[in-house]
Amino acid sequence: MSPLAMASVGQAPEVTVSRDIIRRGLIIAPLIMIIAGVIWGLTGAWSAGLGLALVLMNFGLAAALISWAAPISLALMMGVTLFGFLLRLGLISLAVFLVRDVSWVSLPALGITIIVTHLGLLFWEMRFIAASLAFPGLRPNAQEYPSSSAAETP
Amino acid sequence: MEAIAQLIAAEMTPAELKNNAAAASAGYAYGLAAIGPGIGIGYLVGKSVEAMARQPEAAGMVRTTMFLGIAFTEALALIGFVVFILLKFA
Numbered sequence: 001m002s003p004l005a006m007a008s009v010g011q012a013p014e015v016t017v018s019r020d021i022i023r024r025g026l027i028i029a030p031l032i033m034i035i036a037g038v039i040w041g042l043t044g045a046w047s048a049g050l051g052l053a054l055v056l057m058n059f060g061l062a063a064a065l066i067s068w069a070a071p072i073s074l075a076l077m078m079g080v081t082l083f084g085f086l087l088r089l090g091l092i093s094l095a096v097f098l099v100r101d102v103s104w105v106s107l108p109a110l111g112i113t114i115i116v117t118h119l120g121l122l123f124w125e126m127r128f129i130a131a132s133l134a135f136p137g138l139r140p141n142a143q144e145y146p147s148s149s150a151a152e153t154p
Numbered sequence: 155m156e157a158i159a160q161l162i163a164a165e166m167t168p169a170e171l172k173n174n175a176a177a178a179s180a181g182y183a184y185g186l187a188a189i190g191p192g193i194g195i196g197y198l199v200g201k202s203v204e205a206m207a208r209q210p211e212a213a214g215m216v217r218t219t220m221f222l223g224i225a226f227t228e229a230l231a232l233i234g235f236v237v238f239i240l241l242k243f244a
Contacts, residue, residue, distance in 0.1 A: 008213045014221040074203045107244045111236035
């Protein structure tokens, strides 16, 4: 049987990962906005909030698309991941184009927040996941990060 | 080609030429920055599917790693996008 005809059933680890990232993003949101506000003023603070919201939406949408497609088939998951990349990039572009001339938006603040928060939250999460995978005994919550789930034919 | 360039230069002010060059550069920056991550994500997901097919019991770990890999690869496209908006609009 072709591997593409298989499906990955069971728990959806990407949902857990993205939920974790979103939770951490919301926790650090005030700090990010204060830092941006100190550097760029009030417009910078609002732009940082918008940038962070776009990043968190991006993670959430990516996880939702993969967790929807994976139990159906791995082929659909491949397609959804690639077209999802295009879709999410398009949505971020659209959001930025819509607010580019708005008075309360500072584009440098928005752009830098998008890059810094995206990479920062990823490294933060990766550090936790790497530790969980390397030392399963130290995993804070074994049910949250399953090391395996079944991949079955539909 | 040179004649066309001279014709364009003759009809445009230096400021217009600069704006046009910035717009073209921004477009190239965004387009080229999206190609690499596109290839990367395709390769990454393809290999992940292969891994899940070979070792179904490790699918959870593979999906976790795949998701993080996709997000890291996508960061390159986001950097290209930010360079684009800064060149074009800032």
